[in-house]
Amino acid sequence: MEALSLEELRAADERTLHFTPYGLGGAVAPEVALDFQQHVVAQYTLAADVAEGTRQRFEQLRRVHAYGLLCYDLFTMVSDAALLVIEQALRDRFIDIHNGAVVVQDGDGNEHQISATDYADFYEQYRKLRGRKIQMGPTRTWTPFKGMLHDLYTWARRERLLRGQRNRGREKAIKALRNMVAHPNGYHLTTPVDAAHTLGSLAEIINQLWGHQTPGGRLYPAPIDRRTVAVGWNAEGDKITICQAENLPTAAKSDEWEYVLVKAVFSPGEAEDPTLFEFDSLVENTTYPCDLLWGPGKQSQALVWLETNQPAADTCDHLDRIFLIRHHDGLLHLPMRPEIAAGLPATEHAGTWYTIRADDPRDAFSHARQLTQAAPQHTSTGECGQCSAATIKRGTHAQALAAAAHEGANVVPIRPPDVRTPGRLPRSIALQP
Structure with a gap:
């Protein structure tokens, strides 16, 4: 090993200086680089009730991350150590629970x-x-x-300390990365970006274990804000506009357009549902839960309704949602919310019904399609090992609703008006026998 002088140890590592607030580029001054790296990890904090041992390990990693300014290799060490801290957090929470x-x-x-x-x-x-x-x-x-680590993850899932069906796959990947660190088979070098990303994931996992969701989080986000949104389309059905309700008066659309008012995730620049243009009041097409408030009708009618009705903003949790899916006469119907399925007329109860837990209606539909086709390795009971969904029940309409109610879903029947945007998706698809 080449011996370094104290002066050399104090010198900034040139590689770190190229990671700037504006992306990878020309080197910045060491003071700027230090401030930036500390700012990045300062946003990751733990809840007050997290076990002290886990908290100290996490703070130790945040502190060492800043020293990456002087030694670029420390970013790799921080990232690797963060993967090991996950097991400590699970152990501490196990004893705590x-x-x-x-x-x-x-x-x-x-x-x-x-x-x-x-x-x-x-x-x-x-x-x-x-x-x-x-x-x-x-x-x-x-x-x-x-x-072992796998058993602790299983325990945390069974205790519902960890959430989200897509996160099951991410947790599996995190376990694999942790095992690579614990049993290394070669050399690797991590960037400051990757190290900070791992610290952020660690903070989300730890906070979730202690029952705290992360606002704007990537893994275990807190409920997301919804507000009143206007969705409109022209008479030909080839154009769609979406705006916040307060902007409807300036939408500059004539009364030839049809509008609906919905409670939806739509805050441009912050969070937007990319599938609002596929809104359907009876089936779940949108990424986030979307509720019909009024419509359809003309722009002038919508404005009159808004003058006397001021729906309050709310939040929605989009992880581990419960969907009901009907399979009948060779048709697989799109996912429904339990309360809408409960409000169906008796003539639409026939067939096999699936109660499925998923984060997204497309995940639920894909899983149900695999089950109806008897696809190998897709689990018909419990968490699927091949996709991001879990089968809660397969049975009659009444059995599916009972299973949804047992999981805490709302099954009070509702029957909203039949409204959907033009160019809409079909509500069912034909399956090959």
Whole structure:
């Protein structure tokens, strides 16, 4: 190893200077680079009730990240260490949830209570007892548990500490990256951008484990804001306009246009539902939940309605949504909300119904399509190992609704007006026998 002088150790690493607030480019002054790197990681904070050991490890990584100004290799070390901290967070939360007392089952089916101050203490006792299972989930089902990272993730999922069906795939990838770090097989170098990204993911995971969602988060976002939005289309149906309700008076459209007013995610520059132009009041086509408030009607009528009605803004949670999907006479119908499925006339109850949990209606529909085609490896019960959806129930209309209600979904029947935008998607597709 080449010995460095104190002066050389204090010198900024030239590679770090090229990462700037404006992207990768010409080198900036060391003071600017330091301020930028510290600003990037300062936005990642932990909730006040996070276990102290996990908090200290996280703060240690944020602090060391700044030293990447002097040694570029530290970004790789921070990123790798962050993946290892996830396991510590799971362990700390495990002990926290059980209040230091865990009931376990040994190989002979005998039950024991383990009292432990930390996870290492618990695991040592568990191993000596030849522990095989612990109770998980709302039903406290005895579930195999070996105490490794995979088992801790399974436990966190069963306890509903981690959310989102698409996140199951991301969590699997994070576990794989962690295993690569724990059992390295070569050299790698990480950028400041990647290191900060990993720290951000770590903060989201830790906060979610302690029941705190992240506003604007990438993995476990807090409920997103919705507001009143006008969606309009011309008589020919070949043009669509979308604007916030307060901008409707200046939309400069004649009364030849039809409008609906909906509660939707549409804040340009902040968060926008990219599928609002596919709105359908009876089936789920939009990325985020979208509710019909008024319409259809003319622009002047919409403005009159808005003068006497001022719907308040609200928020919606778009992870782990519950959808009902009907399969009947060779047709697979698009996903519905449980309350809309509950409001269907009796003539539309026939067929096989699927109650599916997914983050997006397209994920739910794709999964149901695979199930109807008996696609191999797509799980017909519970979490699917091949896609971002979970099957809660397959059965009759009444059984599907009962399953949705059991999961906490609203099943009070509603029957909104039949409204959809032009160029709309079909409400069902024919499947090959």
